[in-house]
Amino acid sequence: MSIIETNNLTKKFNGLVAVNNVNFEVEEGEIFGFLGPNGAGKTTTIKMLITLLRPTSGTARVAGFDIVKERNRVRECIGVVFQEPALDTELTGRENLDFHARMYGLSRVEREKRIVDVLQLVDLTDKADVLVKNYSGGMKRRLEIARGLMHYPKVLFLDEPTLGLDAQTRNAIWRYIKRLNKEEGTTIFLTTHYMEEADYLSDRAAIIDHGRLLVVDKPEGLKNRVGKDLINLKCSNMGNLKKILEKEEWVENVKIVDSSLLLSVKHGEEKIPHIIEIAQSTGIKITSIDLHKPTLDDVFLYYTGRRIREQETERTIAARFRRH
Ligand SMILES: Nc1ncnc2c1ncn2[C@@H]1O[C@H](COP(=O)(O)OP(=O)(O)OP(=O)(O)O)[C@@H](O)[C@H]1O
Ligand SMILES: [Mg+2]
Known part of the structure; x- marks a missing residue:
């Protein structure tokens, strides 16, 4: 069954078409990667799917619900980790999780149990009572993922989950993403401009550029197209x-x-x-x-005549400075 389904999904900002008639389906239980360079329309697509932005035209359903007509039903079924970090750094990890779960109406007993589970899933149990301002960049990211899982979402949206993190931390985050997909059966929709990330994590990946979806396939299938x-x-x-x-x-x-x-x-x-x-x-x-x-970068090159890698270097470095 498709848990996400879009139909000519489009978003225009004044004259700019940020997302252009995009069609794809995500199957329940899969990790679906959305790969594209800076400004491709990844965050805009996520924002429409999580009901924060209204499409200019086209429709989409998440967990069977229409993203415009049934916004609240969609919101109940999803967890989100935004591209920009959004934690209360003056609270501990546990307090951040608890606050989030209260907003979703979980009872105290449910919250306490779920906090233990999600902290374990991202290996933060022993940091639960440390203030978030004393966490490393990787620990903050893991806590945000844990928070996105608090209310048992069917679909977890991750917008550039490892942006600006070093290679070792990135690898750890990848392990947690795979683990929660397997152990909790959560469907994951993730955006990235790191082709290694899309390649390693995705059951299937879509390549997006200038708002257009170019191709969707398993990473192996994508690479085979290039030769x-x-x-x-x-x-x-x-x-x-x-x-x-x-x-x-x-x-x-x-x-x-x-x-x-x-x-x-x-x-x-x-x-x-x-x-x-x-x-x-x-x-x-x-x-x-x-x-x-072939790598997914070669696939991107094959479809667009440009590489993802070179365009991104400076931005990635800038992002790293922002995070710390
Ligand atoms: N609120 C907005 N108003 C005007 N233009 C916008 C707005 N949000 C995004 N855009 C433009 O839409 C295009 C797609 O932006 P988007 O943030 O979706 O890209 P992205 O793929 O997430 O890029 P990045 O890798 O930098 O996060 C860009 O050209 C961006 O400048
Ligand atoms: Mg983005």
Whole structure:
């Protein structure tokens, strides 16, 4: 059964189409990744699904309820962790959780029991009574996830759950996300611009750019679309080599990207010597060559002609400073 379903979901801000006729379905129990660069429309999509923003046109249902006509029913079924941290740092972890659960009307007995469970799920039991202002960035993120789970939501929305966190903390958060999906059966909708994150966590991932949903599939399926092996090379006279290689039947695709030639082939390791020979015989000098298996970044490149990675570096660093 689909637990999220959108139908031409669209949001315009004045002249800007932030989310453009987006259609997708999320199955109950899956981890669904929404991958896209800065400004792609990820947060805007989440805000519509969690009923904070009204679509300009189109519809969506979450847990069977219409996001406009049945806002309160939707809200009862969902947990949310926002992109910007939102904890009361003058309270302890336990107090933050308790406050949230009161707003959802859980009884004292229910709250106490649930707090024990969710703290355990994110390994914060021994920090429960520490003030949040003394938590690390990763601990705050884990507490926010725990808080999103307090009222037993069917769907948990995570907007960039590991933005600005270091690699080790990010790995820990990934483990908790997988764990709560498995142990509680919670459906998870997460946005990210980290392709490794989308790749590792998602049962299925959607790629979004400039408000448009480009493709949805399992990460393996997405990568298979790009080809088996990718060869990236730099050389003199790139346009010429491209023309020559395009004619070879074993070359599935060849593009110039970021002043490199990117080839999609099978059995790449056998093709490298062959490419070098071709280049030498036509007087083209290869200065570097590498072979790799496709990543979701390559998938993004394949669909948009741009990379996610380079666009994001500066912003990620800025976000890290903001968080601490
Ligand atoms: N309230 C608003 N008013 C006007 N424009 C907005 C508003 N919210 C978002 N936008 C614009 O809509 C587009 C999509 O923004 P959104 O925040 O959804 O992107 P995102 O994919 O979440 O990006 P990021 O990775 O930076 O979080 C951007 O061009 C943004 O500037
Ligand atoms: Mg965002």
